[in-house]
Amino acid sequence: MAFQWFKKKNKSEAASGKSSEADSTIPSRKESPSQNSVTQEPPRVNDAADTTSPEPVTIVENAPTETLSTPHSGLFARLKRGLTKTRAILNTDIEDLFRGKNHIDDAMLEEIEELLITSDIGIQTTMALMNTVTRKAARIESPEALKQVLRQEILALFDSIAPPSKPVSGHKPNVVMVVGVNGVGKTTTIGKLAAKKVNEGHKVLIAAADTFRAAAVEQLAIWADKAGADIVRHKDNADPAAVAYDSIEAALARKVDTVFIDTAGRLHTKINLMEELKKIQRSIGKKLPEAPHEVLLVLDATTGQNAIAQAKMFHESIGVTGLALTKLDGTAKGGIVISICQQLNLPLHYIGVGEAIEDLQTFDANTFINALF
Numbered sequence: 196m197a198f199q200w201f202k203k204k205n206k207s208e209a210a211s212g213k214s215s216e217a218d219s220t221i222p223s224r225k226e227s228p229s230q231n232s233v234t235q236e237p238p239r240v241n242d243a244a245d246t247t248s249p250e251p252v253t254i255v256e257n258a259p260t261e262t263l264s265t266p267h268s269g270l271f272a273r274l275k276r277g278l279t280k281t282r283a284i285l286n287t288d289i290e291d292l293f294r295g296k297n298h299i300d301d302a303m304l305e306e307i308e309e310l311l312i313t314s315d316i317g318i319q320t321t322m323a324l325m326n327t328v329t330r331k332a333a334r335i336e337s338p339e340a341l342k343q344v345l346r347q348e349i350l351a352l353f354d355s356i357a358p359p360s361k362p363v364s365g366h367k368p369n370v371v372m373v374v375g376v377n378g379v380g381k382t383t384t385i386g387k388l389a390a391k392k393v394n395e396g397h398k399v400l401i402a403a404a405d406t407f408r409a410a411a412v413e414q415l416a417i418w419a420d421k422a423g424a425d426i427v428r429h430k431d432n433a434d435p436a437a438v439a440y441d442s443i444e445a446a447l448a449r450k451v452d453t454v455f456i457d458t459a460g461r462l463h464t465k466i467n468l469m470e471e472l473k474k475i476q477r478s479i480g481k482k483l484p485e486a487p488h489e490v491l492l493v494l495d496a497t498t499g500q501n502a503i504a505q506a507k508m509f510h511e512s513i514g515v516t517g518l519a520l521t522k523l524d525g526t527a528k529g530g531i532v533i534s535i536c537q538q539l540n541l542p543l544h545y546i547g548v549g550e551a552i553e554d555l556q557t558f559d560a561n562t563f564i565n566a567l568f
């Protein structure tokens with residue numbers, strides 16, 4: 196049946212002259228300037244927490260649906276709101292399908308399949324789900340019953356595929372290097388994570404190892420200030436590996452719990468830029484063997500299936516330990532979460548459902564599926 200869908204899709208794309216969202220290209224980054232030409236400046240270590248009072252941040256973990264008193268309170272409501280575009284497609288269309296009917300016919304099966312593929316759940320997963328729906332079709336008599344089947348089957352899928360998140364390491368400092376292509380939300384994710392950790396009582400330090408873009412350090416400094424974290428920065432165009440090294444030195448001296456290393460966005464296809472990441476990794480390891488303990492790859496949900504290609508290449512190059520998927524609020528293709536978990540054998544740690552500091556959530560398949568249907 197997926198074949199039917201492809202035939203329809205190709206026809207409509209040919210008519211509109213458009214290609215799918217999944218094929219969209221990633222903005223490119225200019226080559227990194229030569230590191231040898233940069234004069235080093237001694238590290239400036241700002242203690243943002245000492246100078247500015249951070250905004251209060253309230254993080255509530257995985258609030259269950261039942262405990263929500265108002266529709267906009269709590270993390271679950273934020274998650275639902277973030278997934279509005281995907282929810283609208285899945286829920287509204289499923290309800291429309293049943294209008295005036297009380298059982299699933301062949302035309303409906305095709306529509307359901309199209310719906311799942313449109314939300315970027317992925318061909319393989321869609322086929323597996325459709326097998327179940329077809330098998331149970333005679334007993335599915337309402338939109339609610341269909342949603343229930345999909346919910347259960349997707350959850351079973353998560354149980355069988357998603358690798359468990361590693362237990363929190365006992366390293367001090369725990370060093371997390373954050374990587375990804377341009378504009379996916381690395382810096383924002385670091386800001387949100389730093390706020391979350393500070394709120395949990397951690398001493399956090401952020402390394403401004405994106406020295407490529409002039410405004411990058413300032414953007415990070417604002418986030419560090421908001422979160423109540425320290426920041427280590429050099430001047431623009433400094434060697435990112437040197438910034439990372441100094442940040443570990445500062446973290447050890449200050450007895451910091453968690454270090455986040457912000458890196459410049461880079462195309463996963465540019466070998467020299469991937470080599471630069473390895474150099475950052477090595478320089479961290481020189482100061483603190485075994486660090487970085489985590490390599491968090493940030494992916495942008497709006498890039499669809501391209502995110503999967505990015506993940507594969509970053510993982511091959513530098514060994515990714517976990518994923519953060521941002522901008523789920525900006526796409527109707529929230530099914531990409533399921534695709535990513537199915538196709539990559541990497542744990543999805545966080546999802547971003549908005550730009551606010553509270554909009555980065557620890558990923559939990561159950562909560563996610565309940566927010567979706």
Ligand SMILES: Nc1nc2c(ncn2[C@@H]2O[C@H](COP(=O)(O)OP(=O)(O)OP(=O)(O)O)[C@@H](O)[C@H]2O)c(=O)[nH]1
Pocket residue numbers: 375376377378379380381382383384405408411458459460461521522523524525546547548549550554
């Ligand atoms: N709607 C929405 N926007 C987000 C989310 N995460 C990040 N953004 C926005 O995405 C844009 C890019 O975010 P950055 O954090 O600067 O991305 P980056 O990966 O650090 O970018 P470079 O350093 O240039 O590679 C900003 O406008 C963020 O506010 C999210 O979960 N939802």
Ligand SMILES: [Mg+2]
Pocket residue numbers: 381382383405411457458459460
């Ligand atoms: Mg950035």
